Amino acid sequence: MAFSFLKQWRERRNTEDRNPPPITSQSQALNSNELVWFRAFGHQIPFFNCFSFFSTALSRSSPTRVYQIWPGRNVFFFRGRVICGPDPRGVLLSAVSVVLSEWIFCSYIGNSIRIISLSLLLTCTVIVSLILVSTRDPGIIPRKEGSVMEDIGSCSRIRSRRIAINGVEMKLKYCRICGIFRPPRSCHCSVCDNCVEKFDHHCPWLSQCIGLRNYRYYMMLIFSALVFFIYMLSFSWWKIGKMMSEKEWGGFQLVVNMPETFALALISFTAIGFLGGLAIFHVYLIILNQTARENFKQRYAESPNPYDKGLLSNIKEALFTRLPPSKVNFRAVVEKQDGSLTRTASIANSIEEEDSSPMQNKSNQEESSGSYQDDQVV
Numbered sequence: 001m002a003f004s005f006l007k008q009w010r011e012r013r014n015t016e017d018r019n020p021p022p023i024t025s026q027s028q029a030l031n032s033n034e035l036v037w038f039r040a041f042g043h044q045i046p047f048f049n050c051f052s053f054f055s056t057a058l059s060r061s062s063p064t065r066v067y068q069i070w071p072g073r074n075v076f077f078f079r080g081r082v083i084c085g086p087d088p089r090g091v092l093l094s095a096v097s098v099v100l101s102e103w104i105f106c107s108y109i110g111n112s113i114r115i116i117s118l119s120l121l122l123t124c125t126v127i128v129s130l131i132l133v134s135t136r137d138p139g140i141i142p143r144k145e146g147s148v149m150e151d152i153g154s155c156s157r158i159r160s161r162r163i164a165i166n167g168v169e170m171k172l173k174y175c176r177i178c179g180i181f182r183p184p185r186s187c188h189c190s191v192c193d194n195c196v197e198k199f200d201h202h203c204p205w206l207s208q209c210i211g212l213r214n215y216r217y218y219m220m221l222i223f224s225a226l227v228f229f230i231y232m233l234s235f236s237w238w239k240i241g242k243m244m245s246e247k248e249w250g251g252f253q254l255v256v257n258m259p260e261t262f263a264l265a266l267i268s269f270t271a272i273g274f275l276g277g278l279a280i281f282h283v284y285l286i287i288l289n290q291t292a293r294e295n296f297k298q299r300y301a302e303s304p305n306p307y308d309k310g311l312l313s314n315i316k317e318a319l320f321t322r323l324p325p326s327k328v329n330f331r332a333v334v335e336k337q338d339g340s341l342t343r344t345a346s347i348a349n350s351i352e353e354e355d356s357s358p359m360q361n362k363s364n365q366e367e368s369s370g371s372y373q374d375d376q377v378v
């Protein structure tokens with residue numbers, strides 16, 4: 001019974017994904033965000049999004065805003081001011097594990113105000129980084145309005161464009177879901193259902209895409225969490241060593257008499273291995289000016305990387321250049337025209353700009369030929 005119900009629900013969801021219904025009223029638009037789907041054991045499982053329900057109830061009397069009709073799977077808080085991935089429980093779990101580690105440290109290991117204060121400072125740095133990376137727009141590219149139905153209906157043509165960047169030919173792929181030619185280095189995230197600029201990967205621990213606008217905060221998170229867990233492990237190990245020498249405890253007695261310290265040491269050790277590997281990999285990527293996706297796909301195995309400007313310039317570009325503003329104003333008011341909801345001019349303009357010349361926005365950073373060669377396969 002439950003399986004057939006889930007099967008029907010999944011089939012309906014798949015049908016909606018292929019043929020999304022046009023948004024004709026505010027209630028329809030709002031309902032689209034009340035269900036959150038996540039994948040577990042190979043199945044899409046629906047969950048009622050209580051956060052969206054409360055925000056919906058609060059905003060019924062206010063004008064419809066872009067975040068309420070946004071077709072991606074993001075979850076919005078504070079009326080569109082905070083944008084998270086489809087399942088914010090991932091970031092909550094990460095935050096709880098850090099706070100829990102800190103609580104164990106303060107309660108059972110830290111033995112002086114100075115040591116505890118420094119651990120609290122490290123915890124705050126990790127939590128702030130976590131919030132910054134998971135609640136920012138990672139670089140979502142606006143969709144072309146009304147393109148989805150048209151493109152699904154006329155899917156016989158596969159379109160792409162070619163463009164030269166620093167003398168290297170790059171292919172701009174057409175995204176049928178967003179209805180745009182994706183700028184170079186961008187990709188459509190299947191989890192969040194958005195095209196994201198300079199897409200690195202989708203992080204399940206943060207439930208957020210890592211892209212152009214939050215990559216440096218991601219690096220800040222990796223390094224602050226690495227330092228935090230090294231700090232935790234150092235003092236846990238120091239206490240374990242002290243107890244073993246003072247009371248001559250063996251491994252079993254250690255686990256029985258101080259399970260919290262032992263657990264913290266074990267968690268810290270595992271976290272250091274995981275975060276250390278990530279840190280090394282991303283430092284390597286920054287030095288080469290590659291994204292994780294480009295590296296996995298071996299994007300520059302046969303052609304040179306046109307974005308590689310040398311060690312210092314690559315580091316500066318990844319971590320210290322000014323971040324571009326968000327291309328989507330999720331708080332913009334949506335105007336109602338002919339019984340359907342359409343986005344405001346500010347969004348439409350950004351879509352036009354994106355579609356007509358994706359490289360124009362990057363003209364101050366990259367040298368491009370400025371001309372396209374269209375490929376059309378009928």
Ligand SMILES: [Zn+2]
Nearest residue numbers: 175178188195
């Ligand atoms: Zn897309």
Ligand SMILES: [Zn+2]
Nearest residue numbers: 189192202209
């Ligand atoms: Zn994503």
